[in-house]
Amino acid sequence: MQNGESDVLNEFQRGDAAAFETLFHQHQRAVYFWILRITRNPAAAEDLTVETFWRVYSAHARFEPERGFEGWARRIATRAALDWLRARRTESELSTEMLSKVAAPAEADPAVTAEIRLKTAMAFARLPPKLRIAATLTVIEELPQKDVAAALGISVAAVKLRVFRALRLLRKDLEKQGITP
Amino acid sequence: MNKDDQDRMKKLLQQALPPVRRDAEPRHDLWPAMLRRLNARPATTVWAGFNSAWFDGTLAAGLVALIASSPASIPVILYYL
Numbered sequence: 001m002q003n004g005e006s007d008v009l010n011e012f013q014r015g016d017a018a019a020f021e022t023l024f025h026q027h028q029r030a031v032y033f034w035i036l037r038i039t040r041n042p043a044a045a046e047d048l049t050v051e052t053f054w055r056v057y058s059a060h061a062r063f064e065p066e067r068g069f070e071g072w073a074r075r076i077a078t079r080a081a082l083d084w085l086r087a088r089r090t091e092s093e094l095s096t097e098m099l100s101k102v103a104a105p106a107e108a109d110p111a112v113t114a115e116i117r118l119k120t121a122m123a124f125a126r127l128p129p130k131l132r133i134a135a136t137l138t139v140i141e142e143l144p145q146k147d148v149a150a151a152l153g154i155s156v157a158a159v160k161l162r163v164f165r166a167l168r169l170l171r172k173d174l175e176k177q178g179i180t181p
Numbered sequence: 182m183n184k185d186d187q188d189r190m191k192k193l194l195q196q197a198l199p200p201v202r203r204d205a206e207p208r209h210d211l212w213p214a215m216l217r218r219l220n221a222r223p224a225t226t227v228w229a230g231f232n233s234a235w236f237d238g239t240l241a242a243g244l245v246a247l248i249a250s251s252p253a254s255i256p257v258i259l260y261y262l
Contacts, residue, residue: 024215032207040198046207050214057219112196120197139191141200167190168182181186181193 009065020060023069024053030070031077034151037141038081038133048084052077071150078133078151085129116179123173127166134162135170 011019031052036045055076056063063072124132137148138159149156171181182190247254 021212024212028211029206032211033201033205036205037201040201042205042208046211046214049207049211050218053215054218112193116193117197120193124194124198135194136198139194140198164182164187167187167194170194171182171186171190181189 006065009063009069012060012069013063013065015060020053020057023056027069027073028053031073034074035077035081038078038136039084044084048077048080052080055080074151075153082129082133085132119177119179120170120174123170123177124166126173127169131162131166131169134159135166138163139167 008019008022012023028049032045032049035048035052036042039045039048052073056073059076063069124135127135134148134152137143137151138145145156145159149159152159154162174181244258248258
């Protein structure tokens, strides 16, 4: 960690507003992108980025500069996104249009129809938020399990278990709809 | 669910929900919104904090009572944690 960066972190920890503004501008894109990966909703990701930095600012006294800012902010962002997922039914907002708005173009498997994709997305949205976050970050976003574990504040083994449970519940839901993966 | 089943489910999920575009970023600078949030009245008051602590305490006491009266519920509680 460079001296200038270290100074900003120490000043932020003491509650300096200018240091907070510097950190906000340095990290807002990364925090936004992280939250977007979880919520897949750009408007919500913007609101939650502000909410995350509000929580960050409120908790400045508990911040440990030697442990770095990014991981700490990411954990807070993950909790804010989890609260958001718990508070609303994203299933009702899903549509093919919405799904393609934020996603990168994927190589479509001709055997998987648009209807199956939408039903899968809707079934996924019905999963418990804790399982959904773990599966989103590891399976869809293909992030390293240790990074996901750190963001969620759990062990790698717990991440694996949540992903397994998410996939199992998803398969059961799809089977009920007559879709055999 | 075996390894093949898991791999099939992963592929289906990736087809249904591709990853977010790497170039995604906010539509505008969020600092003005942050300033408005900072200048707004704090959401948490002393009374709200008290209510929250009271609620957490009641919830914890309820859980302990449930576990004491029905130890068989422990796996169910752990499952939903």
